[in-house]
Amino acid sequence: MTGNALFQFSFYLAALVLLAIPLGFYMARVYEGKTCGLSFILRPIEMGIYRLSRIKHEQEMDWKTYAIAVLAFSLVGFFVVYLMQRLQLSLPFNPQAFHAPSPDLSFNTAVSFFTNTNWQAYAGENTISYFTQALGLTVQNFVSAATGMAVLVALIRGLVRHETTQIGNFWVDLVRSTLYILLPLAAILAVLLVSQGVIQNVSSYQKTTTSLEKSQLQPGSNFLEAQVLPMGPAASQIAIKQLGTNGGGFFSTNSAHPFENPTPLSNFLEMLALLLIPAAFCFTFGAMVCDKKQGVAIFIAMTFVFITFAFAAVHAEQGGNHLFNTLDVNQHAQPGLHGAPGGNMEGKETR
Template identity: 50%
Template sequence: MNSSIHFQLALFLIVLLILAVPLGSYIATVMSGEGNLATRLLRPVEKLIYRVCGVDPETEMGWKSYAFGLILFNLLGVLAVYALQRLQGMLPLNPQGMAAISPDSSFNTAISFVTNTNWQGYTPEAAMSYLTQMLGLAVQNFLSAATGLAVVVALIRGFARHSVSTIGNIWVDMTRSVLYILMPLAFVIALVFMGQGVIQNFDSYKTVTLSEPLTYTQPKVDAAGAPILDANGVAVQETLTTTTQTLPMGPVASQEAIKMVGTNGGGFFNANSAHPYENPTPLSNFVQIIAIFLIPAALCLTFGKMVGDIRQGWAVLAAMTILFVVMAYCTNAAEMAGNPALNGMGIDQATQVSVGNFAQAGGNMEGKETRFGLVATSIFATVTTAASCGAVNGMLDSFTALGGMIPMWLIQLGEVVFGGVGSGLYGMLIFAILAVFIAGLMIGRTPEYLGKKIEAFDMKMVSISILIGPFLVLVGTAVSVIVADGKAGILNPNSHGFTEVLYAFSSAVNNNGSAFAGLTSNTPFYNIMLAIAMWFGRFLVIVPVLAIAGSLARKKRLATTLGSLPTHGPLFVTLLIGSVIIVGALTYIPALALGPVVEHLMLYSGH
């Protein structure tokens, strides 16, 4: 185990905690409608938005009205992003003359960005105009993150209130989330990124001269673009030499900031955060992983403050942190072990190579940027899949079998280990309700959490929100490896190809958006299948969560007695971690056994 992992993880968690504590208090103040410097400065803008939209900020909603407004708003977002893609060839801010996106790809992308997934089956720099990127994708990065924030705040109100029928106003919660939280954070982080060299412009793409000519070989094609075959039916190869390269431009820093702070993950470039224009330095890499976890970590403390017991927030944060640290170490260990198939080629994967004053770790460096190294890439992969972000700074498909399995399992857990903006905390609170229910059954006592009795309706909603994800993932994967259109997109054979399909549906359903690669997903079959998975994976969880919020808000608060289960100590943290792992293990172990586990065993057996 490289000692660098200890230092980098410790530094990351310390900085995260220092920033999350004040931010958590700030979010609680803003979402409760209390005054502070930011609200005093921006309150006129907030009031103007309500006036233009015809919203009465004093009117609150029951959970059904709240859910209806939220879903309707997101449906309108799908239509807007779809229209922008289909019409982009006729719209401005398109210096490269990008043509309209195909209907199936536009449908997939629209749902992807509205659901905070940011799955990208296309190559952004070759497909999307600046206007589409900014007005369509970046706007949805703000609004999808605000949707998650609004839902978790509504659930927190359900715990904090009693004997009422309302959980807030969806339009007020969305407005405050964007205006007071997401926009200021994105603005500051964008400035930091520009200072590190992330580009921000509206220039046309630049053609530059290479320092030396590049010679490469590719299949020769006819006028129609079809491969030319020789007498034996083998594709004829042609050798070409180029002396120039086209460098894509664009307003990247602004998109990169909300991509991270909103746990969205969609890259301005196809290489995502491995691209030097998106993530040029080790410091920008560190800022990116901090930005991903910042709001999810702060929301735990927001939760504690809003329910009137900060210890509750620390307990949830502790459970998330323990799970994250264990998974980060496991991912790093798997990558440090290297690929045994390379040992017979005389490649030394154990020796550390000194570069100046730094030591570059050995291990499996395939698919990783040397400017970040193995440890930083392993931590990034764990962060981005523990959160519902999906940004990547390395190729997950090139990870070892177990190194790639751990990020996928973090997604499959429902991304509750910090998770996405809002979605991580409300997912973990669902598991907290499940944990106290199990504890109540064990001691023969009616379960309660934060003074609210957990009853049959609540557990039905908890069951739906937990089980809908695995159902969509496993059914979608099964269909895709059976039907011809699904199998046609699988480029790698056997267990690795199965893992790529399983990862794609795990990522889509749980709104992560990262891809294992190796799967040709920009086809009508996968565009439609994954779009369905993303939409229902998002909103078939949100609706039960809001139903629970409404149910809890109507209940009276019970007095704490000697028989009440403390939900702020080590015992509850252990119970919460156990509930998350057991549900995830029981649900996905059979599928994982067919994919990465089999691949790992075959690799080490020499097959």
């Protein structure tokens, strides 16, 4: 591992720890219904959601009722996303007039997003409308992640409570996960990503014309060639995609696309967001079981596994491809701002 790689890795871990610890304790207060930093703004909204939805927030559930609520909510999410895809040609915010994905693709995408697996079998920039991206897939990125967080909190309560069968209220945990944790973090991250150049608009795709040298043109072709640049509300989806450990990006290549991830800072922020909430949950666990040492122990164990496999992966990549040795390809790292990173660069994105 090069010195530069070691510094970046160490800086990443330090930033993750510094953010995960306070976030974890904040999340514990949220799930326990205690006053937190955003309560004066969000508590009235939370109570309004309960009244509007007729949720009895003071009434807890046993594990069977909790599980039924999880499954019912997820099933509704599946049908909404499926229908939104099938009807997208008739829905607004579709400037490219994308037709509906096929029934099997719509089914696969809906199942994938409501289960938080977010596996993509489509290219978002030529398949899915802005309406479906924002109100279908992005919303599922929020609520499917919030559902997983709620289930984890219910599990923690089940481990702690010994004299009751109640493990909380799914609807309350869902609302609090979304309102107090995911929405504020996603808003902050989206603004930071926009500042780095990640696009956020509802404009039609833009056409640009690039001059090409004669040597690059095929015989009989013109000197000018139009290029279509996809647009859309990407930053808002990328933020929750990373924070919720979702896989569904706005564009087909996800964060390898320059409109999703244009700078080294945006790349660092997106990597940090991926592990932030999982790491924070270690400290949430410690706070909720009233034994912070248990949370620290889990975090140390997870970090040890992460570091072990990360170093193994970096070592293998920096070692290069032995088949290239016979081709006189230099795979050694070179110092300096413009030096080669070294190792196996085949298939790597090198912007």
